[in-house]
Amino acid sequence: MTAVASVDRAVAGYEPGGGLTVTGNIVAFTQDESTQTALSNLSLHGVAPHLSVVPGGLSTAVAAGAPDCAVLLVDISDSPDPVADIQHLTERGANHIVATGPVNDVTLFRALTDAGAMDYLVSPIVEEELARALTAKRRGEVAEITELTSVSTAIIGARGGVGATTVSVSVAWLLAHEYGQRTALLDLDLQFGTCALALDLLPGRGLREALEAPDRIDSMFISSAMVNESENLHVLGGEEPLEDSLFVTPDGIEMLYTSIEPDFNHLVIDLPRSLVTFQRPLLARMSNILLVSDLSLSGMRDTVRLKNLVKEASPDSSVGIVIVEGQDKKTTIGQSDFERGIETKIEFHIPFDARSAADAANNGKAVPAAGGRKGLPKAFRRIAERVAGDAKPKKRKGWFRR
Numbered sequence: 001m002t003a004v005a006s007v008d009r010a011v012a013g014y015e016p017g018g019g020l021t022v023t024g025n026i027v028a029f030t031q032d033e034s035t036q037t038a039l040s041n042l043s044l045h046g047v048a049p050h051l052s053v054v055p056g057g058l059s060t061a062v063a064a065g066a067p068d069c070a071v072l073l074v075d076i077s078d079s080p081d082p083v084a085d086i087q088h089l090t091e092r093g094a095n096h097i098v099a100t101g102p103v104n105d106v107t108l109f110r111a112l113t114d115a116g117a118m119d120y121l122v123s124p125i126v127e128e129e130l131a132r133a134l135t136a137k138r139r140g141e142v143a144e145i146t147e148l149t150s151v152s153t154a155i156i157g158a159r160g161g162v163g164a165t166t167v168s169v170s171v172a173w174l175l176a177h178e179y180g181q182r183t184a185l186l187d188l189d190l191q192f193g194t195c196a197l198a199l200d201l202l203p204g205r206g207l208r209e210a211l212e213a214p215d216r217i218d219s220m221f222i223s224s225a226m227v228n229e230s231e232n233l234h235v236l237g238g239e240e241p242l243e244d245s246l247f248v249t250p251d252g253i254e255m256l257y258t259s260i261e262p263d264f265n266h267l268v269i270d271l272p273r274s275l276v277t278f279q280r281p282l283l284a285r286m287s288n289i290l291l292v293s294d295l296s297l298s299g300m301r302d303t304v305r306l307k308n309l310v311k312e313a314s315p316d317s318s319v320g321i322v323i324v325e326g327q328d329k330k331t332t333i334g335q336s337d338f339e340r341g342i343e344t345k346i347e348f349h350i351p352f353d354a355r356s357a358a359d360a361a362n363n364g365k366a367v368p369a370a371g372g373r374k375g376l377p378k379a380f381r382r383i384a385e386r387v388a389g390d391a392k393p394k395k396r397k398g399w400f401r402r
Helices: 033-045 058-064 082-091 106-115 127-134 164-177 207-212 219-225 252-263 297-313 335-342 354-363 376-388
Strands: 026-029 051-054 071-075 097-101 117-122 151-157 183-187 233-236 266-270 288-293 318-324 348-350
Touching: 026 033, 026 058, 033 051, 033 071, 033 127, 051 058, 058 071, 058 082, 071 082, 082 097, 082 106, 097 127, 106 117, 106 219, 117 127, 151 164, 151 376, 164 183, 164 233, 164 266, 164 288, 164 318, 164 376, 183 252, 207 219, 207 252, 219 252, 252 266, 266 376, 288 297, 288 376, 297 318, 297 335, 318 335, 348 376, 354 376
Parallel strands: 026 051, 026 071, 071 097, 097 117, 151 266, 151 288, 183 233, 183 266, 288 318, 318 348
Antiparallel strands: none
């Protein structure tokens, strides 16, 4: 599988042929072809083994009197008042309702979930999103993790293309997989962000709406917008049309952070440098800030400027300098000259390793997942060790024990 986005990639533990399973019966009231196809595939893969599809939609489900089932899926297209109908089904005892429909509107999403729906998916339905919605915790169930002591790390590239996203993805993956920490990876480049792509995931829906209308943010909305790479790694990003003008409110990112932070051990933020100047309140809440650069003259200049800004905005944060070695040696300056220019030591040095980077990109994996334990992956593990703080990596089984 390549890094090209596809609808059959793994998410939330679901993989074709195995993974999560809805133990009870599912009754779906829908005539939408994409929904029926996704349901059929999930049934074949074992995620929805006990499935009944009824022609019709939400109005038909209401007329049927809220059938007794573990999960009720309803297409709201045929309902003149879907919010009232969802509330009626909830009052009749349905406690895990997944609504689907053609309208992509955050106000409708909030109204439906407030009325009792677990989730609302916009058609055409993507199989992985449907699997996530069907297997989500039901209303009334207590999550195993309600609030965690969180460590937040912002990773900022001094220049474009120096490798800040690769550092973000690798560190988040290591925290989740090798340290066993519940980790959120937040990509705040809504139009050009590649964190989800680097992990062979489709970006979730909802980040743009959350940032443009922060008063609508809550934990359920965020949970729906996130994409799960694994049990411990959750990714929130976007891939908005380039022709659109984005209107992120000044407090949108701050409120987003406040909603995400209590549910995770670690929050890793791939923060574009274009957002740094007006996100000082967010910087002040970071435990760690890593500035990523190459050994170029312009990289040195912009590292100095960013270092001064983040030190002023967040004097209590631990600031580290990460150098990513490039292939072109002609434009680089010496490490000692770079350190004199920025008036601090380089903390981490990531070697140039085109093969490991290419293997990771072509396979849609984080570099440590694709490249073993030497060279490039080893450099990322040193950064993760620093970011992890008191957390210790899980013991790796030796060859003979495996």
